[in-house]
Amino acid sequence: MVTQANPFRSTRTAGFWxxxxxxxxxxxxxxxxxxxxxxxxxxxxxxxDQLSALGWVQVYGLRAGFIAVLTAVLLARSDFAALRWMALAALLMPLGDAYLAFSAGAGAPIVGRHLAIAVFLLVAALFLGRAAKAREMQP
Structure with a gap:
């Protein structure tokens, strides 16, 4: 009796989620x-505290929207290697946010939240790397 290996299913990986x-x-x-x-x-x-500064917040939002769409496209393609590199490159954002918030006098909970996001991205990169290797091993 010949058994077949289970096909790779991206939704069964922690990296996907x-x-x-x-x-x-x-x-x-x-x-x-x-x-x-x-x-x-x-x-x-x-x-x-100025209405003119709110435009910069919305510029941030446009970039966040781009990241959301790009991540969704890479997920749909199961391109875990690209997602891994994206997660690593994205570390610049929460680390920069933590620095900016700290410099502006934000409290420890806000700065800590930004640092926790950086840790989340590191964990995501680790699991995305594992998912990329698992996908490569499939015929």
Missing amino acids: LAAAIAALQGLNAVRTVLDPQGFATYMGLPV
């Missing part, structure tokens, strides 16, 4: 910057 969370959360951030830019700026630890 961590990347899906990245896409969903970035999409949520994009929506929040449109609906409540001032509230989102405060959430990020960089409150704005």
Whole structure:
């Protein structure tokens, strides 16, 4: 009796679900910057008190929307190697956010949240790398 190996299913990997969370959360951030830019700026630890500054919050939101769409496209293609590199490159954002929030006098909970996001991205990169290797091993 010949047994066949189980086919690779991307949705059965932790990397898939961590990347899906990245896409969903970035999409949520994009929506929040449109609906409540001032509230989102405060959430990020960089409150704005001038209407002219709210445009920059929405610029952030457009970029978050791009990240959400790009992540979704790479997920649909099961391109875990690209997602891994994207997660590693994305570390610049929460680390920069933590620095900016700290410099603006944000409290430890906000700075800590940014640092926790950086840890999340590192964990996601680890699992995405594993998923990429598992996918490569499939015939």
